[in-house]
Amino acid sequence: MRLVRLRAPGGLDRLDLVEEDPPQPSPGDVMVRIRACSLNMRDDFAVQGKTKLADRRVPLSDGAGEVIAVGSKVDALKPGDSVVSVFYPRWLDGDMTPATRRDIPGESFDGFASEYVCMPAQAFTKAPAGYTHGEAAALTCTGVTAWRGLVVSGKVRPGDTVLVLGTGSVSLFALQFAKAAGARVIATSSDEEKLERLSRLGADAVINYKAVPDWSRKVRELTDGRGVDHVIEVGGPATLAQSIAACRTGGHIALIGVLTGFAADVSIPAIFSNQIRISGISIGSRADQEDMIRAIDVNRIKPVIDRRFPLREIAAAFTHYAARKHFGKVCLEV
Structure with missing residues (x-):
């Protein structure tokens, strides 16, 4: 499978497109074929070395795609489901705590700039009905942040x-x-x-x-x-x-x-x-994301997508994002 690894934080020239064997799901995991990702400011900070990030990390916190396989203990999702990632996989509901904010994809563990990922089922929710994968990938960080700031808080x-x-x-x-x-x-x-x-x-x-x-x-x-x-x-x-x-x-x-x-x-x-x-406001919980998606389905809200780049042009996508001339989300097609 193809994926991007950040050789070391500190610049876009350190983003390497590589080939690796696909992962395999454990009993509580789902295997997802990632089809799209979106970029956020904290992704740019991470790549540029402005946050603590391990060498060889796969970047990007927001991803969407379809479930390919599920572990033996997973029953909430099934192969064929369209899913979108959760920013804080440990923050399921209620108020944030130090424990629930500990793990972030693309920072504390590998993110979604990859054709396939295996993660616990709670790291995903179902995507809104009728959404493309690119539209779904726009929701994880900025969509949930707006929802929590305006609706929850x-x-x-x-x-x-x-x-x-x-x-x-x-x-x-x-x-x-x-x-x-x-x-x-x-x-x-x-x-x-x-x-x-x-x-x-x-x-x-x-x-x-x-x-x-x-x-x-x-x-x-x-x-x-x-x-x-x-x-x-x-x-x-x-x-x-x-x-x-x-x-x-x-x-x-x-x-x-x-x-x-x-x-x-x-x-x-x-x-x-x-x-x-x-x-x-620091994003939101998994329950916030599910509530937001129900509202999106009822009101037929669609995210604004500025531009899409192929995965191999991830550095160009970050350059476009950093120029701050975009209107809406900058996405990658994986």
């Missing part, structure tokens, strides 16, 4: 107003989930073409944050001075203060991304005097 309700920042996959999923929940969405971007695409995707109002640097004031204007109920905060230090200013009293911020860095100066009184609730 945010408890979005019909009539709420949701602010999404930028056009990354988390923001696009959050836009779609918010509209399915009956919420109003305000979206930002610095690109007029992307703003038009956000409107076509369902955004009720859009703001060019380069043309309107004080975009939190504009958000206030669009909500008659009240502020939004939810912010999907993916920017980090450069955007957090304005996200706080854009929130209504008692509003919720799902703190997800670090696109602009890792440390921020924020006004503590602005948080407590306005009773703003900030939730740190």
Whole structure:
């Protein structure tokens, strides 16, 4: 079988396409023919050596394909099932603990840039009905993150107003989930073409944050001075203060991304005097993923795919992703 191994973290030139014997399932495992993967920021960090990663690791945390064989103790999945990977295979339900966040595919063990994988059955869920493998592979990290931030932690309700920042996959999923929940969405971007695409995707109002640097004031204007109920905060230090200013009293911020860095100066009184609730979101549980997929099936939501690359062009896929010009997910076909 073909797979990609990272010779050593530290650069795209260290991604090697190699041939190895396929694995065999143990009694609790499923063997999956991986058909597609998708890229995330933490995959880029791992490949570039910004996280701790063992040499010769198979990268990528998100994968989808069909079950080829199952172990003797597996009854939830069967050969022929279309499946999608779970980001935290040990986090089945409830709140995260140090134990449940311990194992991550593509980091602590081999990921999905491989034609075949054998993993415990709990490392997968069934894919949404009618999804291609590429669409399913888009869900694991960013889809579940948006779902947990908006639905599980945010408890979005019909009539709420949701602010999404930028056009990354988390923001696009959050836009779609918010509209399915009956919420109003305000979206930002610095690109007029992307703003038009956000409107076509369902955004009720859009703001060019380069043309309107004080975009939190504009958000206030669009909500008659009240502020939004939810912010999907993916920017980090450069955007957090304005996200706080854009929130209504008692509003919720799902703190997800670090696109602009890792440390921020924020006004503590602005948080407590306005009773703003900030939730740190790190993907979600297997149960969150299953709940999300049920909602996707009912509402017929489809992820936005920017571009697909063959597995042999994984370095080109990372280069395209790192340029941050994409709109939606960057995927690999395996």
